[in-house]
Amino acid sequence: EAMLDVEGVFFLDPLQLEPRLNRFRRHVIYQLPTLEQQFFVLAEYLRDAGVRAAHAVIRGEEAAAVAEVLRRSLVTFGGSLRSATLLAGGDALAGHLPEAGDVFVAGLAAGDVAAVARHVASHEDVRVFVPFSEFALLHADFVAAFGGGAAGAGRVVFATSLPHWDDANSTSGTAQEFLAAVPNATQRTPLSLVGFVTTQALRTVISRMGRMSAARLADFFYKNVAGAVKDMLYGPFVNGTACAAAAVGGAGCGKNYGATFISVWSLARALDPAVPVLFPAVTPTMEYAEPATRGLTEPELIGIIVGSVVGGLLLVAVAALLLHFCRGSRDNANAPKEPTDPVTLVFTDIESSTALWAACPELMPDAVATHHRLIRALIAKYHCYEVKTVGDSFVIACKSVFAAVQLVRELQQVLLQQDWGTGALDEAYHKFEEDRAEEDAEGYVPPTARLDAAVYRQHWNGLRVRVGVHTGLCDIRRDEVTKGYDYYGDTANVAARTEGVGNGGQVLLTRAAYLALSTAERERVEVTALGAGCRSQWSCTSWTPSPGAPSPRCGLTV
Structure with missing residues (x-):
């Protein structure tokens, strides 16, 4: 910790031997999830799993502060920290773990992993959540304690933004290069x-x-704001000043962490990459909420719950939830408002969604929820504006055409990389094509159903989303009921038609959108002009934010 205060040295993803909270140091950059980000994502996972409370056992100098951040994370998602046991450096972990429920354990030391293994094996109702850094540092201990079919591996949980390190079938470019660079599986x-x-x-x-120096290295991250290396996406990083925990994220506050798309794994998945993730990748907003009733006594709370204002409280709760989930993507500050400035509109739609709902009714609710979550995270990331959703379609407005191009490019990439937990969606698309081939007397050939599996996987995975992008002037109106903005006129009509002629997995840009890019921005976008039937559209086939970054997936050229 003291070394990190040495300003003449640049640190990238330093690993510490005990749980520490991040504070803004300009020369320390975290591309992997901080402890705070991990807690936030795990709290969201617990909320979605219906868990309302958790315990904590934390060892280290900052144990009390770490417990407070965990409490705030749980509260943000409607949960609570039922108990927090703070241990000193020499205190044993055994004896402090609960007999049932979920417990966050941080500050693991030699011998603790075996104690955790014994505890989860003998208590079937316990789940243990650990920081990824401690799992990584003690990986050999976890393998020894839980390998070979030992009980409980499915109930040890952590959060990570990395792909699996030993998955021969991974579609991650990072994982593939890692396996090629490290042929020895034991390493x-x-x-x-x-x-x-x-x-x-x-x-x-x-x-x-x-030229190279510690200061210039740090400058690179803050000046470039966000970037990608293969399929690892980072940012945004914000140069500023260190702020108190309650003020982090405010104006002037620095942000030296940039992990995105953090998913929740069980130890069982770590031991076997075929095991699916517990919770799909999300990028945490890190916007904490405090309970409105904090400080009331238990009798007062009971009185409120059974009182005549229950209906009002429920309405407030619903409104708060809606505000929380839409805050980033529906931030009016990001809405284009100047009628004389061009607006870039993005229209998206899930290909064959009606047929998918009929074919996979049990899968589509979760798949569409994931689709919405991924899109909204990107809208917030690129400071665009969610105009509205119509069914499973999004209408998005951006002040910057390049921000829109970045958003849609990354959208196709994250959809391709998403672990949908099933192959049924792809099988359904294949069946739709084969059924059409049987019924079509004009020689229709299924464009994707008969592709080699490896070729198919490079372009499609799960839900297929088509995207249309157009730039132009709009009739901008503010809705006095929703207090949001909407966009009318030819620009909206052309954007909608552009999306409609695309295919799932494809991004179509109109000529106007492409020409609105600066010369430097166009150099980072490779496009393919389409045929006479779509003279105004251009297909975005590749975009490289940094050397070696993968191109987005593209559907069929129309």
Whole structure:
């Protein structure tokens, strides 16, 4: 911790030996999830799993502060910290774990992993959540304690933004390069993957720099704001000042962490990459909420609950939830408002959604919820504005055409990389094509159903979303009921038609949108002009934010 205060040294993803909270140091950059980000995502996972309370056992100098951040994370998602046991450096973990329920354990030391293994094996109602850094540092202990079919691996949980380090079938470009670079399977560990990812990031940064110094390295991250190395996306990073925990995220506050798309794994998945993730990847907003009733006594709370104002409280709760989930994507500050400035409109739609609902009624609710969550995270990330949703379609407005291009490019990438937990969606798309081939007397050939599996996987996975982008002047109106903005006129009509002629997995830009990009921005966008039937559309086939970044998936050229 003291070393991190040395300002003449640049640190990238430092690993500490006990749980520490992040504070803004300009020369310390975190591309992997901070402890705060991990807690936030795990709290969201617990909320979605219907869990309302958790315990904590934390060892370390900052144990009390760590417990408070965990409490705030749980409260933000409607939960609570039922108990917090704070241990000193020499205190044993055994004897402090609950007999049932969920418990966050931080500050693991030698011998603790075996104690955790014994406890979960003998208490079937216990789940243990650990920081990823501690899992990585003690990976050999976890393998020894839980490998070979030992009970309880499915009830040890952590959050990570990394792909699996030993998955021969991974579609992640990072994972594929890591496996090629480390042919010895015994050397493939989460810690070695951390080192590989960090090195790849540094190589990318250094290749784009002339002179080198600690200050210039830090400058690179703040000046470029966000970036990607293969399929690892980072940012935004914000240069500023260190702020108190309650003020983090406010004006002038620095942000030196940038992990995105953090998913929740069980230890069972760590041991076997075929095991699906527990919770799909999300990018945490890190916007904490405090309960409105904090400080009331239990009798007072009971009185409120059974009182005549229950209906009003429920309405407030619903409104608060709606505000929480839409805050980032429906931020009016990001809405284009100047009628003389061009607006870039993005229309999206899930291909064959009606047929998918009929074919996969049990899967579509979760799939569409994931689709919405991914899109809204990107809208917030690129400071665009969610105009509205119509069914499973989004209408998005951006002040910057390049922000819109970045958003839709990354959208197709994250959809392709998403672990949908099933192959049924792809099988349904294949069946739709084969059924049409049987019924079509004009020689229709299924464009994707008969592709080689490896070729197919490079372009499609799960839900297929088509996207249309157009730039122009709009009739901008503010709705006095919703207090939001909507956009009318030819620009909206052309954007909608552009989306309609696309295919799932494809991004179509109109000529107006493409020409609205600056010369430098166009150099980072490779496009394919379409045929006479779509003279005004351009297909975005590749976009490279940094050397070696993968191109987005593209559907069929129309």
